[in-house]
Amino acid sequence: MAFEYAEHDLLQIIHYHTHPDRKQIPESIVKSVLWQILNGVSYLHQNWVLHRDLKPANIMLTADGVVKVGDLGLARLYSDPLQSFFTGDKVVVTIWYRAPELLLGGRHYTPAIDLWAVGCIFAELLALRPIFKGEEAKMDSKKTVPFQRNQFQKVTDILGSPTVEQWPSLVKYPEFPSFHALKPCKPNLDSWYRSIDCHNTKGFRLLQSLFEYDPAKRITAQEALMHPYFSEAPQVSMNVFQGHKYNYPVRRITVEDVDIKGAAYTGSSNKRNVVAADDSLHPRKKHK
DSSP, X not given: OXXXXXXXXXXXXXHHHTSTTOSSOOHHHHHHHHHHHHHHHHHHHHTTEEOOOOOGGGEXXXXXXXXXXXXXXXXXXXXXXXXXXXXXXXXXXXXXXXOHHHHTTOSSOOXXXXXXXXXXXXXXXXXXXXXXXXXXXXXXXXXXXXXXXXXXXHHHHHHOOOOXXXXXXXXXXXXXXXXXXXXXXXXXXXXXXXXTTOOOHHHHHHHHHHXXXXXXTSOOHHHHHTSGGGTSSSOOOSSTTTTSOOXXXXXXXXXXXXXXXXXXXXXXXXXXXXXXXXXXXXXXXXXX
């Protein structure tokens, strides 16, 4: 199995753009990356797959501007589960990208958790930093999942405290009493959006839809693909770098990256052999 191009995860691309001369990623790139992510998530959901760990580090971007959703280690089929997801995996989704229903101890969740994570990725592309950067409370045993107080407070600081009026099932979650003890906050997403010098109204509305507290009301991947944000200029492209002179960051790749199957059968050493890095914008020869 050989790859024509080296791939970087989205965090590496974001970090590359945080050079002092780069205060924002161009809107056309943000929009095209987001659309391709949603397209991949929509495909997973249409095939009854929950990803359950969407974050920039698990989104790959090739030198020719193609987005790939990767790392499906926590992914599960949800068409006809034999038991609660919580039974097998008590904790899913990296903390900064974890949906509020998971933070509140929800055991029966839906594809909406993936859309919340997409919202966090969208915000990170816009701001070049995580929007909800909380401190994780670690489990002290395999049986007890602590309430992520700091993380939930980071969410409410920007989105405001959810109410039963906007989220009717809020009181049914196991951690509702713990949440109720938090400092109440007013919605502040519009101020946050302006603070990072973003002014696209349709982009803001899409972000709001992804950050809907009630998972039953949160926008789906298919609905998000049809959002007016994607129908206005700049247009979405299947090459996110189209129209930009972009120096794709070079990375060193391993034998396993180039030919996973070949590496599996050579099997002589655990040491990762490194192939010299070259211009990632040009096709690589297959490893023999």
